[in-house]
Amino acid sequence: MFRASATSGAVSIEQEELRGIARTVAEIHWLLLILVLLYVIFGGAREDAEQNAAVWMGIFLYAALVMIFRYANFYRRETRWKIAIETLGMMAFVTWVLWSTDGLASPLLNAYLLPVITAALTLGKVITLVGVALIAACYLFLGGGAELREILSLPFIGSLIAQLAPVVLVAYITTMFSADIRYGLARAKVLSETDDLTGLLNVRGFALAANRLFAQAARHGRATSVLMIDSDNLKNVNDSHGHATGNLLLRQLAECIQAELRFTDIAARYGGDEFIVLLPDTPGKGAMEVAERIRSRVSDSPLELGGQRLVSSVSIGIACYPEDGATLDALAAHADGALYSAKQDGRNRSVKFRAAA
Secondary structure (H helix, E strand, O other): OHHHHHHHHHHHHHHHHHHHHHHHHHHHHHHHHHHHHHHHHOOOOOOOHHHHHHHHHHHHHHHHHHHHHHHHOOOOOOOHHHHHHHHHHHHHHHHHHHHHOOHHHOHHHHHHHHHHHHHHHHOHHHHHHHHHHHHHHHHHHHHOOOOHHHHOOHHHHHHHHHHHHHHHHHHHHHHHHHHHHHHHHHHHHHHHOEOOOOOOEOHHHHHHHHHHHHHHHHHHOOOEEEEEEEEOOHHHHHHHHOHHHHHHHHHHHHHHHHHOOOOOOEEEEEEOOEEEEEEEOOOHHHHHHHHHHHHHHHHOOOEEEOOEEEOOOEEEEEEEEOOOOOOHHHHHHHHHHHHHHHHHOOOOOEEEOOOOO
């Protein structure tokens, strides 16, 4: 269960985002090609045959680039580097067409907005700023042969700023929108991996985090332990004081567990009144010490309820890698079995898994 959840989560979150971006980039490519074709067909190109040939060559090469990056390797993984190269290709194509037609007087000058939007949506602020700087350099190139004294003059700088203003404005606004969208997605991802009641990870979040740590432990042969923790009296609290009080008890249990863990340990609500903890770089003896500290803290932290003190306890099962299992699923199952033994033996105790003789 943990392996499948982690694999699907790690692949889907990043790759689904990139696939969606790639589909948008492909549409931007085709939109740019259509705009250039319409401009050329309806008389935008110069009368010079060589210039016309240059425009058509640019269209052909750019279409070939789109086909290669969008369709020739359709089944390969999407990457932001791939999108960055496509964005540079988009800028180069626009510059080539402008140079082959009417330069800065061309109505296609605003086509520079398309690579800017692409960069702002997908590549972040820094790369977008680099893209705007490249476009500014292209403006100077298309302006043709201006001397250094003219470039440094206030009228020239003012004219350049006025021409670049739409590009800079679109880059800024799109980057801000993109940042807001990414924040929302990141927040949604956190919420989808967090248990609302306790603030700990849920099973999905635990699977994503624990599998990475467990894979590292297995690769380097480091001991790792799993704790299964279950409340001994949640049902009685719910029956006697109501589910609202039971929820308070669960939140307190989560706080007690978290208080005894290191920064590198991972705790999650496994379901109902059961919690799971992954202890990296922790052999059986150390795991037992952690379990006992958690158990003692819970026992020593009664729930204060209107002048009444509700004492609670937990039972804990422990399983360790590599002696108790070679996978995270196996460790969780064996820790759950040890937890069952702790319940059977009288509760309020920690039990290490022992294989059947």
